[in-house]
Amino acid sequence: MRLKSIALAAVVGCLGLSVAVAQEGPQVQRQKQMKAVGGALGALGGIAKGEKPYEAATVTAALTTISTTMKAFPNQFPAGTESGADSEAAPAVWQNPKDFHAKAEKLAAEADKLLAAVPADQAGVGAAMKALGGTCGDCHQTYRMKK
Numbered sequence: 797m798r799l800k801s802i803a804l805a806a807v808v809g810c811l812g813l814s815v816a817v818a819q820e821g822p823q824v825q826r827q828k829q830m831k832a833v834g835g836a837l838g839a840l841g842g843i844a845k846g847e848k849p850y851e852a853a854t855v856t857a858a859l860t861t862i863s864t865t866m867k868a869f870p871n872q873f874p875a876g877t878e879s880g881a882d883s884e885a886a887p888a889v890w891q892n893p894k895d896f897h898a899k900a901e902k903l904a905a906e907a908d909k910l911l912a913a914v915p916a917d918q919a920g921v922g923a924a925m926k927a928l929g930g931t932c933g934d935c936h937q938t939y940r941m942k943k
């Protein structure tokens with residue numbers, strides 16, 4: 797009896813989870829992705845500024861997050877998600893999808909390049925930050941609305 801109710805609770809738990817995921821539209825998804833990218837850049841920034849010790853594993857993890865996230869990010873803008881969930885995406889995303897995708901790919905490619913030769917010390921991470929950081933503002937300027 798007890799086992800049965802545990803199993804049932806597990807099933808109900810899983811159902812609850814899938815409902816929650818289904819309710820998260822692309823607007824929420826892409827904002828989460830940007831937060832992840834922001835967090836990854838922040839981790840690199842901590843090392844670059846000397847607030848955190850250099851650790852190759854941390855650098856690799858941050859670059860991997862940026863690379864994989866930026867490959868998925870531009871696909872989170874299907875028609876009909878121009879607004880909602882406090883989205884700050886600008887109409888330009890849907891007007892110039894090719895350029896928008898290219899800008900996302902540029903950042904992913906930059907991260908991949910760095911992953912191929914992971915920065916080996918604080919100064920290297922600082923240089924990587926500069927290479928990556930420029931691409932954020934370059935896209936936000938056109939494709940993210942200021943609120």
Ligand code: HEC
Nearest residue numbers: 827830833834837883884885899900903931932935939940
């Ligand atoms: C290809 C374009 C593009 C690039 C490159 C890009 N972003 Fe964004 N970013 C956006 C768009 C579009 C939004 C608004 C998304 C929305 O609200 O629907 C956004 C939103 C954000 C947000 C707010 C997320 C939230 O909480 O709603 C943060 C933080 C952010 N970006 C950080 C970064 C950082 C850091 C980088 C560079 C490492 C970066 N972005 C690179 C397009 C881009």
